[in-house]
Amino acid sequence: MGILEKIAEIEKEISRTQKNKATEYHLGLLKAKLAKYRVQLLEPSKSGGVKGEGFDVMKSGDARVALIGFPSVGKSTLLNKLTKTHSEAGAYEFTTLTCIPGKIEYNGANIQLLDLPGIIEGAAQGKGRGRQVISVARTADLVLMMLDATKSSQQRILLERELEIVGIRLNTEKPNIYFKVKKGGGISFNATVKLTYLNEKMVYNILHDYKIFNAEILVREDVTIDEFIDVVLGNRKYIKCLYCYNKIDSITLEELDRLAREPNTVVISCEMDLNLDYLVEQVWKYLNLLRIYTKKRGEYPDLEGGLIVRKGATVEHVCHAIHRSLVEEFRYALVWGISTKHNPQRVGLSHIMENEDVIQVVKKK
Numbered sequence: 001m002g003i004l005e006k007i008a009e010i011e012k013e014i015s016r017t018q019k020n021k022a023t024e025y026h027l028g029l030l031k032a033k034l035a036k037y038r039v040q041l042l043e044p045s046k047s048g049g050v051k052g053e054g055f056d057v058m059k060s061g062d063a064r065v066a067l068i069g070f071p072s073v074g075k076s077t078l079l080n081k082l083t084k085t086h087s088e089a090g091a092y093e094f095t096t097l098t099c100i101p102g103k104i105e106y107n108g109a110n111i112q113l114l115d116l117p118g119i120i121e122g123a124a125q126g127k128g129r130g131r132q133v134i135s136v137a138r139t140a141d142l143v144l145m146m147l148d149a150t151k152s153s154q155q156r157i158l159l160e161r162e163l164e165i166v167g168i169r170l171n172t173e174k175p176n177i178y179f180k181v182k183k184g185g186g187i188s189f190n191a192t193v194k195l196t197y198l199n200e201k202m203v204y205n206i207l208h209d210y211k212i213f214n215a216e217i218l219v220r221e222d223v224t225i226d227e228f229i230d231v232v233l234g235n236r237k238y239i240k241c242l243y244c245y246n247k248i249d250s251i252t253l254e255e256l257d258r259l260a261r262e263p264n265t266v267v268i269s270c271e272m273d274l275n276l277d278y279l280v281e282q283v284w285k286y287l288n289l290l291r292i293y294t295k296k297r298g299e300y301p302d303l304e305g306g307l308i309v310r311k312g313a314t315v316e317h318v319c320h321a322i323h324r325s326l327v328e329e330f331r332y333a334l335v336w337g338i339s340t341k342h343n344p345q346r347v348g349l350s351h352i353m354e355n356e357d358v359i360q361v362v363k364k365k
């Protein structure tokens, strides 16, 4: 039996099985099996399957955003609007056949925007160019899921499912579980909170199913079986997602209002140039980038330039971004901005920076 058939069989069994306390355990094991086969499906075939031509685009800039959506929702039209790159757009499906990178310049940051072929249902199983598209999505810092405002809300659920199947988790944090495979000592399982979905026996059996007999597990939140399996498999990608409904020029105001209220959503019209600035603003926000201004002693900060770092970056990260050897010469830094209690504040390398902070590094003599 091929993997696809095995998957179909397990999915059938899961849907047949009634969900209750008595079957919970059996379902947990089925889900573990299912996850295992899906991973196998994603592994490159040993026969050296052909790689998607034109899909290996170099990462460049401060962050990468992937445009994911069904055919003809307006992905290429958006790339043409937001960047200087041209990507063919047309009223027929699968106009775009490769990965086309463009660059958005915003707030001092260079954001790489990738136009991609449309994906269709079954993409995760390799339909169309689905697998190549999805493997590009896995490398992105943000998925910009483009949807057609004139089409049914099913499209969003279907797309989410395709990404879910291949281990992409949208807008969720990695489950708070410490998991380490060991050489010996059996399985040690502990939890710091009361667990309502998982129990020790289930964990043992799931791990045995993956041929893991020695491991240390510390669960720090009330996770579901699926979340536990995600951690065991370890190759899950937790990516931010912004939903973007295009073609709002063709729907009613009531519809528009309803879509705009969905969480993590921006509504636009590429054709009528509606809300595109706001979309870029939101992309920036979802990327969690910080712009830090540098300043020399006795001078004004350089407000034109600045550095782009990730949220959570420390003074040390900023020093690295300025110059590789700066950390060695570092004595202290003066920081002005949201991250400080008073301005300026004298800080060390571990100080955490905030957006639009100004920093002046003082070197050792």
Ligand SMILES: Nc1nc2c(ncn2[C@@H]2O[C@H](COP(=O)(O)OP(=O)(O)OP(=O)(O)O)[C@@H](O)[C@H]2O)c(=O)[nH]1
Binding pocket: 069, 070, 071, 072, 073, 074, 075, 076, 077, 078, 088, 089, 090, 091, 092, 093, 094, 095, 096, 097, 116, 117, 118, 119, 246, 247, 248, 249, 250, 268, 269, 270, 271, 272
């Ligand atoms: N009404 C309307 N049509 C639009 C809008 N944006 C794009 N379109 C049209 O939608 C069609 C598809 O646009 P594309 O940019 O080729 O869509 P795509 O998602 O890149 O399509 P594929 O590459 O085939 O997956 C074209 O006919 C566009 O003119 C919009 O805001 N409103």
Ligand SMILES: [K+]
Binding pocket: 071, 072, 073, 089, 090, 091, 092, 093, 094, 095, 096
């Ligand atoms: K198209």
Ligand SMILES: [Mg+2]
Binding pocket: 075, 076, 077, 088, 089, 095, 096, 115, 116, 117, 118
């Ligand atoms: Mg296109």
